[in-house]
Each structure stands twice: as C-alpha cells, then as structure tokens.
Amino acid sequence: MxxxxxxxxxxxxxxxxxxxxxxxxxxxxxxxxxxxxxxxxxxxxxxxxxxxxxxxxxxxxxxxxxxxxxxxAAVERRTTLARVESVRAVGEGAGDVPVRFDLTVVPDDGRPYRVAIREQVNLVDLPDYRPGRIVVVEYAPERLWRVALVRRPSAEWEERAAGAGIDSAPESEWVREPSRxxxxxxxxxxxxxxxxxxxxxxxxGELSDGESRPDWDGTPSYSTSVSSSSATLTVERDASLRDEGELRWAVESLAEAVEGPQRRATSVVVQEHTVAILYAAAGTKAPGFDPYALPFDRIPALVEEAGTSLGTGSPESWQLTADGLTEALKIRVSVTGPKGAASLEADERGEVVRRDPVR
Known part of the structure; x- marks a missing residue:
C-alpha cells in the first residue's frame, strides 16, 4: 500500500x-x-x-x-472495519446532510491508516456514527483514499464490528488522494x-460596422449602421458635419460601407453629428441621385445662412435634407431657435432659391 x-x-x-x-x-x-x-x-x-x-x-x-x-468501476473493492475518529456536518439540510468522517481503516492485509471521506447521512442516523464507533467500510487496495461506508452490512460483518476493538492510527498515517x-x-x-x-x-466584418475608426485626419471618429435600404453614420467626437470636408468624408465612408454596385439615393438627411442616406430599391428605376453630386463646398454656408438670416435667434438645431425624388435635386435646410423655426431651399449647385423666415 x-x-x-x-x-x-x-x-x-x-x-x-x-x-x-x-x-x-x-x-x-x-x-x-x-x-x-x-x-x-x-x-x-x-x-x-x-x-x-x-x-x-x-x-x-x-x-x-x-x-x-x-x-x-472495475477497480477491486474489499470490505473491512474502520474506527470513527470524528464526525462533522459540512452542510445544512432537513434530511440527508453532507458529513465529513475521519476514519482509521484497518485492511486485513496491511497496517491501519487514516483517511477523510464525505458521505450523505440522514440526521436521524448520525448517532450511529459517533466517534469511537466501529463501522464496516469498503476500500480499494490500489486507491486507499477511496473509502465508503457500508450502510447495511451482512450479519457476519455486523457481528465482527460489534466485537472489534481498533486503536486510532497515528496522524503520520494519513492517506490522501494524490493531486493531479x-x-x-x-x-x-x-x-x-x-x-x-x-x-x-x-x-x-460585422464589428467593423460599429467600431470607432480613424477618419481622414487620423482621429477616432464614427460608427455606422447599414441595412438593405439605408446607411447611417454618427460622428463620435467634437466635430460637426457642417465643418469643412466633414460631410464629404462621411458620405464617402457610407458609400464604401454599402455592399454591391453604386446605388442611387432617394434622399440624404444631415444633422450636426449624423448623416443618413436612403437608397432606392436595387434593380428598380425609381428616381434618385448620386450622393457624391451634393454641393459639399456650399453646404456649410447654407447652414450658416439659415441660422443667421432667417430670424430664429441663436440656432438650437438644424437639419439638411437633399431630396432626389423629382427630376431636379432639392436641398432644404431647416433651423430651429428660441424665436421659432425657419428654412431655406437651394438647387443642385447650392444656390438659394427660396427663404422661409420666422413669421
């Protein structure tokens, strides 16, 4: 052993x-x-x-x-006697509870040894396992730490246990399962x-649609969302889409994110930090326009003019909508301020053709 x-x-x-x-x-x-x-x-x-x-x-x-x-399961098991050295419940319950037993096991063909095991024992049966009691157990000769109580021993083993006297094995004789x-x-x-x-x-690929990326000046900037009929970009830094070059870069980024051949847009909607492009259904002859055809160089000036010349006061929000559902591209800039809402319209070149000031 x-x-x-x-x-x-x-x-x-x-x-x-x-x-x-x-x-x-x-x-x-x-x-x-x-x-x-x-x-x-x-x-x-x-x-x-x-x-x-x-x-x-x-x-x-x-x-x-x-x-x-x-x-x-095929490991040989033998029956022998053991002395209960200590008993300690290691859990709670109203019926069966986990109990730690410290035993001195006495193999028929070897010297006694100490071992600790855990068994589920009903609270009513605990007095049968008080310290000093001799019990019947099974053990594996090649795995001495594998010990189990025999709850219903044969009459022969019950008689042997009743008449046996076993001395406690010294602490130096502990057997423990080797740790792997x-x-x-x-x-x-x-x-x-x-x-x-x-x-x-x-x-x-799916993560790339929502993660921050470097824009044209190397600053982490935006997130995108693309579906079969639209694409949206949201700027995630201190930058406005009315700043020089920002809107052109945003539209180009969305165009690259759309799968398949270049598609015509039915409208483009721009706010301070967001641009959305709505696309015509693939394979249809619905009216539309090339998003690259927007007069990007004129748009900042249009937003500035709408915010300062239409009587809204200090602008609180603005929105630009480019509509291509008719033959001619129409651009509308709406502004809201403390004095009310106003708008202006421009043609495909960015030239103002109509103003609707606060009334």
Missing part, C-alpha cells in the same frame, strides 16, 4: 491534461465571446452558438470519459485567448 506521511502527493498534469486544459479554456473563451458579441452585433446564430458550445463540449467530455469511468495539479496557467490563458480570437475573427 502507499501511505503518505507529509500530506498529498502533487504531480503536474501530463501532456494530455495540459491539452485538455487548453481546449477547455478555449471553449470558455469562445463561449463568452460568442455571447457578448452575439448580443452587441445582434447576431442570433452566434448567440445561440455561445449557448450550445459548452453543452456540446460537456457531452463530448462525457462520451470521452466513459472508458475511464468503466476502468474506475492544475493546468499550467499560461496554457489556460493561451487557450482562452485563442478561443475568443476565433470568434472575433468570424464576426470581424
């Missing part, structure tokens, strides 16, 4: 254990990434995959572990990172 005198024997997980730890950490990283990113990008299949992946991996481990469990050690922590971290990176790589 193997009796440890100085506590548990620690041995590192072997290559197979390290590989299993790497895969487990990878599944954990992939699961968390799938759940988080599936929520962020509203990707239902990805979110569902995050729920299914750990279940599938758990089922795989169950199947893969069947041979080991079969070998464990943990996975080398860099291996676990690497597995977690790789698992998460795989998922991020799969949805990188």
């Amino acid at each position: 193997t009796i440890t005198e100085d506590g548990p024997v620690v041995r590192k997980a072997g290559p197979a254990g390290q590989a299993r730890g790497f895969v487990t950490a990878g599944v954990t990283g992939a699961t968390l990434a799938a759940l988080v990113l599936g929520t962020v990008v509203e990707n239902v299949p990805l979110f569902v995959a995050g729920l299914v992946l750990p279940l599938a991996y758990g089922a795989l481990l169950v199947v893969a572990g069947k041979p080991a469990r079969a070998r464990e 050690g943990g996975v080398f922590w860099p291996v676990g971290i690497a597995g977690f990172v790789v698992g998460a990176a795989v998922v991020i790589g799969l949805v990188r």
Whole structure:
C-alpha cells in the first residue's frame, strides 16, 4: 500500500491534461465571446452558438470519459472495519446532510491508516456514527483514499464490528488522494485567448460596422449602421458635419460601407453629428441621385445662412435634407431657435432659391 506521511502527493498534469486544459479554456473563451458579441452585433446564430458550445463540449467530455469511468468501476473493492475518529456536518439540510468522517481503516492485509471521506447521512442516523464507533467500510487496495461506508452490512460483518476493538492510527498515517495539479496557467490563458480570437475573427466584418475608426485626419471618429435600404453614420467626437470636408468624408465612408454596385439615393438627411442616406430599391428605376453630386463646398454656408438670416435667434438645431425624388435635386435646410423655426431651399449647385423666415 502507499501511505503518505507529509500530506498529498502533487504531480503536474501530463501532456494530455495540459491539452485538455487548453481546449477547455478555449471553449470558455469562445463561449463568452460568442455571447457578448452575439448580443452587441445582434447576431442570433452566434448567440445561440455561445449557448450550445459548452453543452456540446460537456457531452463530448462525457462520451470521452466513459472508458475511464468503466476502468474506475472495475477497480477491486474489499470490505473491512474502520474506527470513527470524528464526525462533522459540512452542510445544512432537513434530511440527508453532507458529513465529513475521519476514519482509521484497518485492511486485513496491511497496517491501519487514516483517511477523510464525505458521505450523505440522514440526521436521524448520525448517532450511529459517533466517534469511537466501529463501522464496516469498503476500500480499494490500489486507491486507499477511496473509502465508503457500508450502510447495511451482512450479519457476519455486523457481528465482527460489534466485537472489534481498533486503536486510532497515528496522524503520520494519513492517506490522501494524490493531486493531479492544475493546468499550467499560461496554457489556460493561451487557450482562452485563442478561443475568443476565433470568434472575433468570424464576426470581424460585422464589428467593423460599429467600431470607432480613424477618419481622414487620423482621429477616432464614427460608427455606422447599414441595412438593405439605408446607411447611417454618427460622428463620435467634437466635430460637426457642417465643418469643412466633414460631410464629404462621411458620405464617402457610407458609400464604401454599402455592399454591391453604386446605388442611387432617394434622399440624404444631415444633422450636426449624423448623416443618413436612403437608397432606392436595387434593380428598380425609381428616381434618385448620386450622393457624391451634393454641393459639399456650399453646404456649410447654407447652414450658416439659415441660422443667421432667417430670424430664429441663436440656432438650437438644424437639419439638411437633399431630396432626389423629382427630376431636379432639392436641398432644404431647416433651423430651429428660441424665436421659432425657419428654412431655406437651394438647387443642385447650392444656390438659394427660396427663404422661409420666422413669421
């Protein structure tokens, strides 16, 4: 038999254990990434995959572990007597409770040893296991720490237990299950990172629609949202789309984000930090215009004029709408201030053709 005198024997997980730890950490990283990113990008299949992946991996481990469990079940077990050294409940409950037993086990073919086990015991039966009591147990000769109480021993073993006297084994004779050690922590971290990176790589295209990117001057600037009929860009820094060059850059960025051939717009709506382009249905002959045809150089001046010459007072908000549903492009700038709302209209060249001041 193997009796440890100085506590548990620690041995590192072997290559197979390290590989299993790497895969487990990878599944954990992939699961968390799938759940988080599936929520962020509203990707239902990805979110569902995050729920299914750990279940599938758990089922795989169950199947893969069947041979080991079969070998464990085939381990020889023998019956012997043991002395109860101490009893301590380690949980709560109204019926069965987990109890820690410290025992002195006396194998028929070896010297006594000490072992600690946990068993579920009904509160009514606890007095039967008071310290000093001799009980019948089963143990595995090759795994001395595997000890279990025999709740209903045979008449022969009950008679032996009733007439037996067992001295306590010394503290130096403790037997503990050898620790298999943990996975080398860099291996676990690497597995977690790789698992998460795989998922991020799969949805990188979807993430690019909502992440901050550098604009033309290198400053992190905007987020986009693209659907089959529209595209929206929101500026995420201290910049206004009426500043020089900003609106042209925003429209170009949205045009690049739209999949397929260049599509004609039915309207473009611009506010201080947001521009939205509505597109004509693909394959139709609906009227529209090329967003690049907007008079970008004139738009800041149109917004400025609408805010200062139409009697609204200090402007609180503004909106520019370019409409291409008719043959000629129409641009309308609406401004709201403390004195009311007003607007002006311009043609495709950005020349003012009508003013509607506060009345």
